[in-house]
Amino acid sequence: MAEEVQGLSHAAVVKAFSEQSLFENKTWRYSPVAFPLDAKQVAEIALIGQACYDFYRAHESLYLRSATGKNLLRNRELKAPWVAEYLDRGKPDALIEHARSKALRGSTPMVVRPDLLMTENGFALTEIDSVPGGIGLTAFLNRLYEGVHADALIGAGMQDMVEAFYQALCSRAPEVISPMIAILVSDEAATYRPEMEWVAEELRLLGRRVYVYHADDVMPLGDTICVPMDGEPQQVDVIYRFWELFDLANVSIAEHLLKARRESQLSLTPPMRPFQEEKLNLALFHHHMLEDFWKEALPKASYRVLKRVIPQSWIMDPVELPPNAVLDAPLIGGKPMTNWLQLADASKKERNLIIKISGFHESAWGARSVTLGSDSSKADWESAIQQAVTMADTSLHILQTYEKPRRLRHPVYSEDGSLYQMEGRMRLCPYYFVDEKAQRAHLHGVLATLCPADKKIIHGMKDAALLPCVLAD
Known part of the structure; x- marks a missing residue:
């Protein structure tokens, strides 16, 4: 018992x-x-959060400099046009143009949520989600357990979390005293609609103007976005986007949102910048050609934290190599690889690796695209490798060391x-x-x-x- x-x-x-x-x-x-x-x-978790935010800011500089052919370092030449090519692969031109617009410079996701595995050696950061579910769930659980643990809950109590979410939204429209906030949820993200409605209801009880709508329920009106309110159109000051960017084609006002935000007529968060929502960003952090950039662009403390917690990761780009070249990849049988299909020959021990799609795809959220080599049959492992290679023209995959x-x-x-x-x-x-x-x-x-x-x-x-x-x- x-x-x-x-x-x-x-x-x-x-x-x-x-x-x-x-x-x-x-x-x-x-x-x-x-x-x-x-x-x-x-204390480590607090450091990880700041490091993730610093990573977003440095990564924006990396992407934009790569896209415009600028040098990455202050005192030595380093250009990496391939970074932007990776991050733009498979994305619509209009979305790429929007993501690079001057109106969005310095804009990062409002909510940052990494996935941290608790291992024998500390935390392993396997992903950073900028459109995360679970905000309402975590706030509700904090409220439920606060009577048991008083003030000891991490991040303070439920009310603080909900109010902090609201204040973060308000900061996107600093000139408006009581902003009209619309949380837009697409069909693809419908699973999370009830918890966002709960958050909005909690805030309305405090007199806040926060409502949840389907993405198709809002309407453009001139240069603004409006929602129906008591039979009259009500102008929205802040939109909280609760859909993944691969789903943008199914959002009826997508074209207007791209245009409105570019012209600074609307505050939309998280920003529609697909380069911020790719898992391959973690592999870029480990890329040997970019090591000096990260050391220069990140605060020292944040660089050390990220180096400590991000598992070794590689981008599975099936390029044809010259005869004397090898892939930036793990060793198989003690030898470097020249073709990603050689991963199929890895031993069970060498297959302590995870393959997952990087982003901008319907299978890129949750665990739907994740294959753990050491826990898969040889046939399933080969199938995952083949899929990663086949899809690379539009959707890259990453290979990541599995931290148990x-x-x-x-x-x-x-x-x-x-x-x-x-x-x-x-x-x-x-x-x-x-x-x-x-x-x-x-x-x-x-x-x-x-x-x-x-x-x-x-x-x-x-x-x-x-x-x-x-x-x-």
């Missing part, structure tokens, strides 16, 4: 979730207590309400809201996903436990 744990009862948790439709058709396991992190881990999450235990309720110590592997998703004026990323909550130990790829699932994080005593 599991030892008694003081915290939320099973009945209290079930009641809390049954009283709202925030997570309709979604189930997971509950816990009586939040997941504890020690002071050193919390360590096993840990946490009290969890079974379906019948009994408590047991669940053994599993943990992914943390910290949420940072960006203050562009101060150039800071502030931590306002951490969502923990504890998956059963036999699951190698960690993501939200019915067998997982989702819970907030707390500073351990």
Whole structure:
């Protein structure tokens, strides 16, 4: 029998979730207590958030300089036109032009959420999401558990997280005292609509003008975007974009949004800059030709953090090489590769690698495109390699070293309400809201996903436990 744990009862948790439709058709396991992190881990998470924001800013400089043929370094010549070619591959010309426009210079995602695996050697940062779900979920969990943990929840309480989200939105329209804010959700992102509606409702209870609409419910009116309000068109000051950019063709006002933001008639966040939403950005950080650029463009502390937490990653570009050249890739059988198809010959041990699509594709979010070589059959591994090579003309894939999450235990309720110590592997998703004026990323909550130990790829699932994080005593 599991030892008694003081915290939320099973009945209290079930009641809390049954009283709202925030997570309709979604189930997971509950816990009586939040997941504890020690002071050193919390400090590291805070550093990671600022490093990710600094990375966005340096990466913008890299992309724009690459696209315009400018030198990357101050005192030595280094040009890398291939960076922009990688990041623009498969994107519509109008979106590329928009992303490079002067009106968007310095514009970064408002919400930054990295995926952090807890390994034996610390955190492994496997992705940075700029259009993340889970904001409402994390805020709701913070509220639910704050009575158990008082002020110890990471990022403070629910109200602070929701209010911080609102203040970050308001900062995109600094001249407006009480901005009209529209959160636009596409069909592709409909899973997250209930939690965004909950966030908007919480803010309206505080007198804020925040509403959720389908992307097709808003309408252009002259140089503005309007929404229906009491039978009259109401001008929108800030749009929070909740759709991936590959879905832009299915957004009826896409053309107007591109034009309006370019002419600074509308504040839209996160900005529609596809180069900021590619997983291959992590591989660019590790690219040997760009090492001096990152050292020069990033603050020293942020460079050290990123070097420590980003797993080794490579871009799977199936170019034809001259006879004396080799790929920037892992060794297979102790020898360098000259063709990505040679990955198929990797031994089981050498296949401790993950293949995933970089971005701008319907399979680029969630775990839908992820293949772990050491956990796949040889046939599935070969199929993933072949797909990466075949799709490279429009959608690049990356190859990333698999950092295995360590096993840990946490009290969890079974379906019948009994408590047991669940053994599993943990992914943390910290949420940072960006203050562009101060150039800071502030931590306002951490969502923990504890998956059963036999699951190698960690993501939200019915067998997982989702819970907030707390500073351990």
